[in-house]
């Protein structure tokens with residue numbers, strides 16, 4: 001499909017698109033619109049700016065029955081900013097029809113006026129999961145007539161800890177609905193969500209994501225004892241926001257991470273000796289970008305659901321080729337370019353020879369002298385983690401934390417990163433520049449009407 005005229009659209013929608021200056025469909029629209037207009041489920045890979053809102057907005061508005069004052073479509077978004085933006089775009093698209101009522105229901109603002117607007121009836125609702133749940137619980141929002149459910153930025157919703165809320169909401173929607181899901185990235189959790197709640201979805205992925213992986217690999221020969229210096233040089237050169245450095249022993253993990261921290265990098269060690277609580281905290285801080293280097297053993301890193309990393313370093317070559325391939329597979333995922341670097345001393349070169357014979361291909365060696373001459377430039381993470389002394393068992397939900405930060409504390413939603421909820425505590429990543437304000441406001445404010453202890457993790 002290369003033109004809107006090829007689609008079975010109403011004349012008024014066609015005229016409206018022209019007025020909006022939508023001359024030709026964007027790639028995600030070209031792939032998602034035909035099945036979505038047929039009423040099929042779609043799972044699409046799409047970033048902000050890809051035109052994804054119209055990809056679901058056009059079909060939703062085309063099938064809307066304005067005469068029926070019931071909620072016919074619900075769009076779930078991770079943040080208020082996105083919800084407002086989506087509502088605005090939907091209003092533009094809805095000019096193709098008379099009297100379409102669209103409301104947005106987000107946390108961080110008082111619920112009373114929202115209840116008022118809902119009581120006047122609405123066709124389309126856009127909102128954040130926590131607040132939508134509140135309305136469902138109060139009975140002020142009903143989904144019994146819902147025909148389309150949209151999950152926008154589904155990966156970000158999962159990142160922010162909204163999984164349970166999203167599943168709860170889906171569970172209250174009619175089974176014969178159409179479900180459209182949009183996600184910028186494609187982690188396993190997204191595929192699981194789709195399998196669980198979509199029916200024979202049409203898979204719309206922009207081609208590059210189909211590339212299995214795009215990993216470039218470099219090996220450096222080092223003298224024994226040069227690993228730390230080489231690692232710092234590598235980090236200084238590439239400035240990765242996230243990197244795993246693999247070591248073979250726990251002791252080496254501790255030494256390497258301590259040395260990196262001493263030199264101004266932000267590193268955390270992950271190995272089998274950590275208590276579960278410490279392990280959680282390490283993974284949270286690495287996963288939410290408030291620590292940039294994870295120094296890990298293979299065993300500790302097994303089973304980590306860590307997304308595509310720009311850089312993976314083997315501080316020591318892996319035990320065998322199998323492990324090597326597994327390690328470097330953490331970079332270059334989902335069509336992104338990744339770099340895997342392996343350090344090797346002459347005494348370890350047999351491991352590289354084995355790798356070469358297994359692959360039937362010679363590895364590429366980098367220039368060690370050049371690498372070691374790199375001036376030191378520590379990588380500083382963009383986020384900082386706050387730890388709140390309240391969790392699931394205290395009935396804290398991600399929406400409460402987001403609400404406390406963006407509502408009373410007055411921070412814009414886009415400075416808030418991942419929210420990780422545990423039984424007795426909750427971690428929230430905040431952009432570093434806003435962290436001090438966030439901490440102060442949370443300390444002085446309330447979460448779920450209660451004062452909770454807050455500290456930097």
Ligand code: AMP
Nearest residue numbers: 022023024025026048049050051052053
């Ligand atoms: P979105 O990714 O949905 O946030 O859309 C990004 C921007 O692209 C919005 O400002 C839309 O108004 C605009 N847009 C969406 N579809 C088209 C199109 N087919 N042609 C031109 N602009 C578009």
